[in-house]
Amino acid sequence: MLAGSGSKHATGNISVRNIFLFIRRFFNLILFFVLQGVAIYILATYNKTHEAVLGAVANEVTGNISQQYNNVEYYFQLKKTNEALAKENAQLRNQLKSSFDNPDTALVVKTDSLLKDTLGLVRKYNFLYAKVVNNSFTEENNYITLHRGALQGVTTNMAVIGPEGIVGKVIMVSDNYSRVMSLLNRKSKVSAMLKKGFYSGDLEWDGGNPAFLTLSKISKSAQPKKGDTVLTSNISEKLSFPPGLVVGTVEAIIPDTESSFLTLKIRSATNFFSLQYVYLTGNLLGKEQQDLEDKTPKD
Amino acid sequence: MSSLLKNIIRFICFILVQAFILDKVPPLHQYVKPIFYFLFILWLPFTINRSWQMIIAFAFGLSMDYFSGTPGLHAIPCVLIAYLRPFLLNILLPRETTEVSYAEPSIKSLGLVPYAVYILILTFIHHSCLVFIEWLEFGDFLYFVAKVAACTGISLLLIFVTELLFPRKAKYRTNA
Numbered sequence: 001m002l003a004g005s006g007s008k009h010a011t012g013n014i015s016v017r018n019i020f021l022f023i024r025r026f027f028n029l030i031l032f033f034v035l036q037g038v039a040i041y042i043l044a045t046y047n048k049t050h051e052a053v054l055g056a057v058a059n060e061v062t063g064n065i066s067q068q069y070n071n072v073e074y075y076f077q078l079k080k081t082n083e084a085l086a087k088e089n090a091q092l093r094n095q096l097k098s099s100f101d102n103p104d105t106a107l108v109v110k111t112d113s114l115l116k117d118t119l120g121l122v123r124k125y126n127f128l129y130a131k132v133v134n135n136s137f138t139e140e141n142n143y144i145t146l147h148r149g150a151l152q153g154v155t156t157n158m159a160v161i162g163p164e165g166i167v168g169k170v171i172m173v174s175d176n177y178s179r180v181m182s183l184l185n186r187k188s189k190v191s192a193m194l195k196k197g198f199y200s201g202d203l204e205w206d207g208g209n210p211a212f213l214t215l216s217k218i219s220k221s222a223q224p225k226k227g228d229t230v231l232t233s234n235i236s237e238k239l240s241f242p243p244g245l246v247v248g249t250v251e252a253i254i255p256d257t258e259s260s261f262l263t264l265k266i267r268s269a270t271n272f273f274s275l276q277y278v279y280l281t282g283n284l285l286g287k288e289q290q291d292l293e294d295k296t297p298k299d
Numbered sequence: 300m301s302s303l304l305k306n307i308i309r310f311i312c313f314i315l316v317q318a319f320i321l322d323k324v325p326p327l328h329q330y331v332k333p334i335f336y337f338l339f340i341l342w343l344p345f346t347i348n349r350s351w352q353m354i355i356a357f358a359f360g361l362s363m364d365y366f367s368g369t370p371g372l373h374a375i376p377c378v379l380i381a382y383l384r385p386f387l388l389n390i391l392l393p394r395e396t397t398e399v400s401y402a403e404p405s406i407k408s409l410g411l412v413p414y415a416v417y418i419l420i421l422t423f424i425h426h427s428c429l430v431f432i433e434w435l436e437f438g439d440f441l442y443f444v445a446k447v448a449a450c451t452g453i454s455l456l457l458i459f460v461t462e463l464l465f466p467r468k469a470k471y472r473t474n475a
Contacts, residue, residue, distance in 0.1 A: 028349045032382045035357045036375060042361075043371030043432070058365040065366075069319050136322055136367065138332055140433045143368035179368060207434075273325060 063145050063177035066134035074276070081276040088163045125242050128153055128280040133177070137184055137210040137272045144168065144180040146278065154178045158282040159240040165269030166190070166232060166245050167278055178280075184210050184272055192247045193233035197222055200233040203247060203266070210272050212251060215264040222262070224250050230266055240283040302344055302402065310359060313339040318366035321457075331449045335457045336363055336373075337425050340381050341418060342467075344403045349385050356381030376428035380421045391417055405467050418458055419451075426450045 023030065074081075134145035148154050150173045160167040160180050168188060172179035181188055184205050192215055193200035199222035201215045215230060228250040232241040252265040283289075317336035324333060340356050347355070360377030364370045388404065391413040401408035404417060426447045434443070 028353070028382070031350050031353055032378065035353055035378045039357065039360070039371045039374035039378060041371075042374070043369070058370075062365050138322055138324065139367060139369075141369060145368075 059145075059172055059174040059177055059179055063133065063147070063174070066145055067147060070131075070133040077274065077276060080274055084163050084274075084276065124283060124285050125281050126284060130154070130178070130278055130280055132275045132278060135182075135272070135275050137182070140207045141186055142182040142184040142210075142272075143171075144182050144275065144278075146170075146178045146180060146280070147176065148280070149174050149176040149178050151175050154280055155282060157240060157286075158280045159242075161241075161245060161279045161281060162270040162275055163277070164271065165247055166241060167270050167272075167275065169240070170280065180278075182272065183213060183268065183270070190241065190247075191233050191235040192230050194218065194222055194224055194250075195229040195231050196224070198233070199224075200235060201261075201264075203230075211268060213248060213266040213268050215250075215266050216261065218262045218264055220260050220262055224253060224262070224264060226250055226252065230264075240281060240286055242281060242283075306339075306343070309339055309342065310362075314359075314362055314366060317363065322367065328449070331453055333453050333457055334426065334429070334450055335454060335461075337377060337380060337422075338458055338461065340377060340384070341421055342403055342405075343381075343384075345388070345401070349382075352381045352384065353378050372432060373429070375432055376425045379428050380425050383424065384421065387417055387420060403467075406462065419455065422454050422458075423447065423451050426454070 128148065130146040130148035132144055133147045134143075136142045136144070144160070144167070146154070146160075154170060154173050156170050156173055158170040160169060166183065168180045168182040168185070169190075170178050171181045183190065183203070186205060186207055188205060190203045191200055192203040199219050201217040204214050204216065206214050218224065230247040230250065232243055232245045232247060234243045246269045248266040248269045250264050251267040254263040254265060256263060313336045317334070321333040321335055336359075339359060340352075343352060343355065356377040357374055360374030361370065363373040363377075367373070391409060404414065406414050408414075409417060430443065430447050430450070
């Protein structure tokens, strides 16, 4: 070490050089931590910034490739798709007004005029159809890609419904594709109720078998039985699911001795293995409800 | 075929195979999920700079992520094994002979047993890391270990089959 007036300058130089030496010596380790940090950052912010530019661009590219793949795969499932569509057609025909014809007797009850009030009906739900171009069910967190995007009227938070039951909700939208968080996702949470008694609880997935979902926080007084139907509830409207859609049936009841709630194992009505077409729907009045709820004074 | 071109083709093939074949297979069991894509990183040439290995692994993991819809999830274990790979290779390689004469890790260049150890250790680390991040907790520890072990088993089987189907010619790197 130098003595006297020059020493301060010299130590400064040495410490700067030491820093460079340090960086050079541990460059790989530092790069490792930087890359891991970036990856963790991406993973952590993914939930908050679905609309990130990178996300949308990547969605468009991977969506395109998925569609090419689906074009091939689709061909092999034509028969099954056809069957599902025919079945659904039949179901819809059953709901046509012309299918309900009252016998011509003196006791006819005219219900037509009762359907409208003086202001006319207000449309609350609008349905769009979309083709599934990518679908996963083997991960812990599963997502679905639909070939319909912002240009075709899809917005985030729309509910996704399959021919047999509910499927999930839209979390990301690009111009022509949208990404759906499937019910088979550890982050997915939908309110659902038992058809018998209207007891509602939270519908989740435990990451296990894709054919089963979990319905928790059901009051013990509900006394559910195996085979009971589970529907979407009025509370799920906030997530834009129209109430009364089929979710599944009760498969098993798991008693919880410590609390007054039950956990139910639900057999999902939707067959996630063979999804080809889904319907998108958004609650057109949802924003008004949300605005009103946001105005609730907090104190 | 140049090493760069070969690796670019591998990059694309591994991602497509994982995203469109293995991820589409209906699960045999909730423990068992075929994961295979990371073999790309294990097969990278010896000569690449360590920093570049990690950057390539990061890009590779992130591309995989965009196909599975979970940005960052695969990138973390990929960078981890890319970081650990040189240490392991240093231990397993008889330095003078192999690193100079062969291009990339294979049965021929490392010998059967060291190569198997190399694959086994990195596969296990990759799966532990992946499953751990996926859950963000150990949860039921037995379940965690069983899932990692089952995934490792099926991955090893897939890698073994790949080695049989695509015998790589272990080329001598000539100094000329």
